[in-house]
Amino acid sequence: MKKLSIFASLFMLLAIFTASTASACTNYLVTRGASADGSNMITYAADSHVLYGELYFRPAADWAEGTMIDVYEWDTGKYLGQIPQVAHTNSVIGNMNEFQVAIGETTWGGVEELGSQEGAIIDYGSLMYLALQRSKTAREAIKVMTELVETYGYYSSGESFSISDANEVWILEMIGKGNGEKGAVWAARMIPDGYVSGHANHARITTFPLEGKTSISSDKIDKIFNPEVTTVYAKDVISFAKEKGLYTKDGKNKNFSFSDSYGPVDFGGARFCEIRVWTFFNRVNKDMAKYFDYVKGNVKLDKNGYATNRMPLWIKPDHKIELSEVKDAMRDHLEGTELDMSKDLGAGPFGNPYRWRPLTWEVDGVTYCNERATATQQTGFSFVAQSRNWLPDAVGGINWFGVDDAASTVYFPMYCGATRVPESFAVGNGKMMDFTNKSAFWVFNQVSNFAYTRYSEIHPEIRNKQLELATKYEKFTKIIDMAAEGMFKADKAGAIEFLTDFSCNQGDNLTNEWRNFYGYLFAKFMDGNIKTKDGNKQNPTMKQPGYSDKWKKAVVKETGDKLKTIGASH
Incomplete structure (x- = not known):
């Protein structure tokens, strides 16, 4: 068997994420029926304080039989093992291949005991780039990804993937089985045409249709290419949850929720994660105010511990969405809401909508939080992948x-x-x-x-x-x-x-x-200062705007008479 050293080196170059990356990314998904020009679009912000933003490139290539790939974990560069190469791989630029297939991700972690799997070879980063190199459609990418983890084990924790091509947009959510078992449990759903979706570091697939005309389990994965199929799931996704005590043993399968079982939502999941999905939904649909209490962290649970007030997986926008709107959705700082990061004292005198980490902090034993908006200072790279079938x-x-x-x-x-x-x-x-x-x-x-x-x-x-x-x-x-x-x-x-x-x-x-x-x-x-050129004059015009009245009052409140000038008042 031949060892592919060049490919190994490429994976080492890609091992530039740290663990902090895996907790801070955002994806928005727009189907062609929801877009103004008829294109499918997905977004991805790869957020990490130590991620160097680059545009990766892998040329198309043919490989000799017996060629092996060295797989390295994307986050850390740790060597995980080898898998066989396929005969031909597609050209891939960034997270999009030559056939208009694009993949993004956000990590949600989930149940802690399922977050590691000894002997596993495939991590979430490898899944994305291997699938892009081996797939011509979103459906084929799902098949490749799920078969890879079944064959070689899944090394990462809970993950959501956006997968699009020129005709369809899918969301795939996956979590490993932990030590002692190989592979992962997962569910994948096609976003209905004319709708939009999103995910931001929290699992979002809840209940889903079970075996039938439009839904298949993984033991029938070859049927994924039937266009009537819009839901695919691991055959043991429910039984495994029952085995691990994540879903009641006598619970009806039709009531099973993937997210509520494998990644239950809490204050942080709503306030730091789901709120980023809400900001996008709120931009394209005027009926989203009813979910604002939920995304602020007020999660209501039923007797089974399932959240009862969460947002739907997808919504129908009230207008056709322009490419420019999708780009601007990635730039959101909660503007127009009571949590607008440019309005409180933390924004300083110049309305800075950013807060340096850590995300939470304490005063007198009470914990407070900064907001985690979509736009953030630690983004390494982001993109809007646009696929057009005409x-x-x-x-x-x-x-x-x-x-x-x-x-x-x-x-x-x-x-x-x-x-x-x-x-x-x-x-x-x-x-x-x-x-x-x-x-x-x-x-x-x-x-x-x-x-x-x-x-x-x-x-x-x-x-x-x-x-x-x-x-x-x-x-x-x-x-x-x-x-x-x-x-x-x-x-x-x-x-x-x-x-x-x-x-x-x-x-x-x-x-x-x-x-x-x-x-x-x-x-x-x-x-x-603020200086501008003044014709051909040597010196520019200059303004010294100083500070806002709000900031001045805050300084006076803090310092009392210390800065007060002595003399006649005006």
């Missing part, structure tokens, strides 16, 4: 990719058929403790971290720049779509090179433009 795959799939904080990033278009990535976003261009201004990750961090110092003044400039570039990219891609689609009929290779050049140019041009933008912001806002 175009050739290489043209139809766009990975709208950005690095760093989603609220300050710009998503540039990376076509899934491209055969390389922009140098400024490529793996190996800088590291977490190796600064280089040639890297998009570092350039975007310079801008966002500068904005954190005086958010109310600096971020509006960032927002205007975002909108300007987003408008440009969406206009460009409409033209590129038409040109590439026409080229495909005569010269497929030429069309792919055309898409590659466009994508790489936009990514590298964006980094250059953002580097210059940082220089502009720094010159304008340094030293607490």
